[in-house]
Amino acid sequence: MKALATLLCALFTASAQGQDLVLYIIPDTPAHMEAWQIVQSAAQRAGIGVALRPLPPRRGMVMANKGELDGAIGRTMLAARDFPDLVPVPESIFNYAPSAWSYKQFDVAGGWNALRGHTLCVRKGYSLTDVRTRHLQRQSMDSDDSLLRMLRRGGCDVAIMDRNNKAGRAAMAADQALYLLQPPLEEAPLYLFLHKRHAGLVGRLSEALRQVKRE
Incomplete structure (x- = not known):
């Protein structure tokens, strides 16, 4: 990065x-x-x-x-x-499609509300994500790599990134335990x-x- x-x-x-x-x-x-x-x-x-x-x-x-x-x-x-x-x-x-990337599998069909009870890692300065997760437990980071690193270490349950995020796709290809939960939380x-x-x-x-x- x-x-x-x-x-x-x-x-x-x-x-x-x-x-x-x-x-x-x-x-x-x-x-x-x-x-x-x-x-x-x-x-x-x-x-x-x-x-x-x-x-x-x-x-x-x-x-x-x-x-x-x-x-x-x-x-x-x-x-x-x-x-x-x-x-x-x-x-x-x-279209930006914020999605839940996680080592846990759970139903996200309810959109952002499905994240209640989970800890989140989000990007700093992303207004849409900031507003949608305002009342959820979260920590903000400067890069996609930081999100994935914190997720991998167990510092959060879910990283919020676009469904086509290249860093996320590469991480998922290298680690079969990482999931991209579908559908996207929003488009x-x-x-x-x-x-x-x-x-x-x-x-x-x-x-x-x-x-x-x-x-």
């Missing part, structure tokens, strides 16, 4: 100068790198230059809302509700948000995202 963060920083340093938009992304999150690649392809199709900057979730949203950055990649509507100067591009990037679309000064680009980027996803 440190290597991923280093790569992100290098990409930002090398490419930010002269680009049209600098967009923030949550580091140490492979799914957000995939989101960046989708946005990058859509922006290229729309004739818009983009660069990325890895930042902690809250800090990135604050800076984007102030206009110190041009936008945010891969956040939910819930994550943006307190940032009125961010405008969503209405075509979603993909929520992730969006590209732009600072309001770039509202004129929303239509172009939305159409470009549709084309990229279709292809």
